[in-house]
Amino acid sequence: MKHTLSVLVEDEAGVLTRIAGLFARRSFNIESLAVGPAEQAGISRITMVVPGDDRTIEQLMKQLYKLIPILQVENLTQVPCVERELILMKVQANSQTRREILDMANIFRARVVDISADDVMLEVTGDPGKMVALEQILTKFGIVEVxxxxxxALKRSSKVNTEWLRYNFGEGGT
Structure with missing residues (x-):
């Protein structure tokens, strides 16, 4: 199972190296990593996606807390939260396929950020599932670069689980 961890750290040189070293020593793979300033000056938020079972992730979180600049570690996997990613995707597009690609981009609320005679570059923001779906659909045209x-991710203050709502009242429900 993939787990999403949110880690607050003090901005110090080498913090990310120490975290990466911890993961490497324990043979963990980090599948996704995003780092940026948090709400308070001098603090950064690291969001990472890590594969593992619940027990292994719990052990990893305890190990993270032992690193000095770590302020908070939170597993957001089972917590109602908002998750987003950004993707830039360059897709082959000629006069015959361009309209269909632009229609697909419109459905996914993608923005065209560059266009040439040979390809279209799209910018898409959304939940990770949206990224996978768009990439699968556009593969048939030829993805040049991604x-x-x-x-x-941030935990929802409302504590509303939108996945549960979507399943029970949206597409998956009765």
């Missing part, structure tokens, strides 16, 4: 940020 740049994708890591997942970022």
């Amino acid at each position: 740049a994708r940020t890591g997942k970022i």
Whole structure:
């Protein structure tokens, strides 16, 4: 199972290196990593996606707390939260396929950020599932390049689980 961890750290040189070293020593892979300033000056938020079972992730979180600049570690996997990613995707587009690509981009609320005779570059922001779906659909046209940020996430103050709402009252419900 993939777990999303949110880690607050003090801005110090080498913090990310120490965290990466901890993961490497324990043979953990970090599938996604995003780092940026948090709400308070001098503090950064690291959001990472890590595969592992609940027990292993719990052990990893305890190890993270032992690192000096770590202020808070939170597993957001089972917590109602908002998750987002950004993807830039360059797709082959000629006069025959351009309209269909632009229609797909419109459905996914993607923005065209560059266009040439041979390709279209799209910018898409959304939940990780949206990124995977768009990439699968556009693969048939030929994806030239992709740049994708890591997942970022914040716990919902409302505590509303939108996945539960979507399933029970939206597409998956009765």
